Amino acid sequence: MNISVTSAPVLSARRRWAALAVLAAAVLLLAIDGTVLALAVPALSASLAPSAEQILWIGDVYSLALAGLLVLAGNLADRFGRKRVLLLGSVAFGAASLLAAFSPSAEALIGARLLLGVAGATLMPSTLSLIRNIFPDDAERTRAIAIWSTAFGAGSAIGPLAGGFLLEHFWWGSVFLINVPVMVLVLISGWLLLPESRDPDPGRFDVLSAALSMAAIVPFVYAVKHLAGSGLDAVTVGCLTAGLLGGVLFVRRQRRLAAPMLDVELFRSPAFSGAVAANMISIFALTGLLFFFSQYLQFARGHGPLQAGLAELPATLASIAVVAVVGVAATRLGRGRAIALGLVLAAAGLAGVAAAAHGPYAWLGLALVPIGLGIGLAMTLTGDAIVSAAPPRKAGSVSAITETANELGVVLGIAVLGSLVTAVYRSGVGPGAPAEVRDSLGSALRVLAPGSDAAAAARDAFITAMQTTSLVAAGLTLGAAVLAWALIPSRRA
Numbered sequence: 001m002n003i004s005v006t007s008a009p010v011l012s013a014r015r016r017w018a019a020l021a022v023l024a025a026a027v028l029l030l031a032i033d034g035t036v037l038a039l040a041v042p043a044l045s046a047s048l049a050p051s052a053e054q055i056l057w058i059g060d061v062y063s064l065a066l067a068g069l070l071v072l073a074g075n076l077a078d079r080f081g082r083k084r085v086l087l088l089g090s091v092a093f094g095a096a097s098l099l100a101a102f103s104p105s106a107e108a109l110i111g112a113r114l115l116l117g118v119a120g121a122t123l124m125p126s127t128l129s130l131i132r133n134i135f136p137d138d139a140e141r142t143r144a145i146a147i148w149s150t151a152f153g154a155g156s157a158i159g160p161l162a163g164g165f166l167l168e169h170f171w172w173g174s175v176f177l178i179n180v181p182v183m184v185l186v187l188i189s190g191w192l193l194l195p196e197s198r199d200p201d202p203g204r205f206d207v208l209s210a211a212l213s214m215a216a217i218v219p220f221v222y223a224v225k226h227l228a229g230s231g232l233d234a235v236t237v238g239c240l241t242a243g244l245l246g247g248v249l250f251v252r253r254q255r256r257l258a259a260p261m262l263d264v265e266l267f268r269s270p271a272f273s274g275a276v277a278a279n280m281i282s283i284f285a286l287t288g289l290l291f292f293f294s295q296y297l298q299f300a301r302g303h304g305p306l307q308a309g310l311a312e313l314p315a316t317l318a319s320i321a322v323v324a325v326v327g328v329a330a331t332r333l334g335r336g337r338a339i340a341l342g343l344v345l346a347a348a349g350l351a352g353v354a355a356a357a358h359g360p361y362a363w364l365g366l367a368l369v370p371i372g373l374g375i376g377l378a379m380t381l382t383g384d385a386i387v388s389a390a391p392p393r394k395a396g397s398v399s400a401i402t403e404t405a406n407e408l409g410v411v412l413g414i415a416v417l418g419s420l421v422t423a424v425y426r427s428g429v430g431p432g433a434p435a436e437v438r439d440s441l442g443s444a445l446r447v448l449a450p451g452s453d454a455a456a457a458a459r460d461a462f463i464t465a466m467q468t469t470s471l472v473a474a475g476l477t478l479g480a481a482v483l484a485w486a487l488i489p490s491r492r493a
Helices: 013-048 052-080 082-101 106-134 138-169 179-193 207-230 234-256 264-268 270-300 305-311 313-333 335-355 361-387 392-429 435-439 441-447 453-487
Strands: none
Touching (some): 013 052, 013 106, 052 106, 052 207, 082 106, 082 179, 106 361, 138 305, 138 313, 138 361, 207 234, 207 392, 270 305, 270 335, 270 392, 270 441, 305 361, 313 335, 335 361, 335 453, 361 392, 361 453, 392 435, 392 453, 435 441
């Protein structure tokens, strides 16, 4: 049955917010899935005995598939129906989670993680594009995107907490099984509550554009990850060159097509480009912080996985509070100034983390509050600015830009800030330290005697690295605030 629907029918207020709960649950689970695996690596390594290269692929293949297919998936959602693509993606995500949980070998787990990335790519653009169509009122849509952004940020923080709890009680595959009941709930409630919407005139599907979009993003993401693990070499340069060439060819083709897969002309708008950049830097700072802050809590402060997850809760709770203040901030300040304010708060929090690294936890907890509040405010309003830039019929394609910026922010945050932590740490322990000590703080604590001067020196080197990286992230976030203030309009409601 082929029903052409430009946008979702007007729903009652109760059904709109119930539909939003379904979409928030989907994105919450995707964010959890992106962070929960790191804690399971030691357990699955003992069970499956993967090689070092296979461990990298278990982590990387998910991001490669997700980032590479977002633009294509957004276009397919516009073409075939956002609800239909979301529900099919939910079924695929649940099935791939089962395959991952019961993988008998490292190769099977890599294949399952690839399928999870493919399925995740169909879910992300559909959630945000459905919000664009379900909430035509600007003020309601801003609040809805605030809740959506909160779910994304909360999932990133809940991942270590949920993973720590499960790994203390069950086997490593349990971190994937949590996906199944939530996806069943999304499938049933989504079928009942979500309206269907699609582009009534999508034009001919362009296979070459789809291939070029992947050729632009996948090599770039892989190059960043490879650079973090192996440094600048021929593989890194070759992938960056291939990604740049793919991107140039993709943009040239989109400009020539009457019905492009992605309207690249939107980037001519300083407000749109500024919102995309600010959004990506927000995610960059948040995920980079979570990556090295979790290690800091467990290795430098001696917290267990569950205790470390609880210690990160102030950022999560503050991001939830954004729902209450985002409307006031946008009304009083205007969108651009409110985004800039959020990024300034986040920068102050990152600087606070650096200052409180050697102090009691109370100061660290206080520093996490402006990070969660500021990043949540910036993510909400930049997402709203991006989604509002296009007509509802192109919501999937434009939502894919938001999701691609999010995923690139995740990849760059972990790769760039994670590499900086490693470099400063190795400089701190010195070139004469044993290979295990230079590799990471985790491996150093496995070979050094507990309570020894060498173990204390390794911890101090890591704390210094964490402080340096927090300050760098603060500086980048402050730069993004200036960008948002200058480029994004601040018309007051």
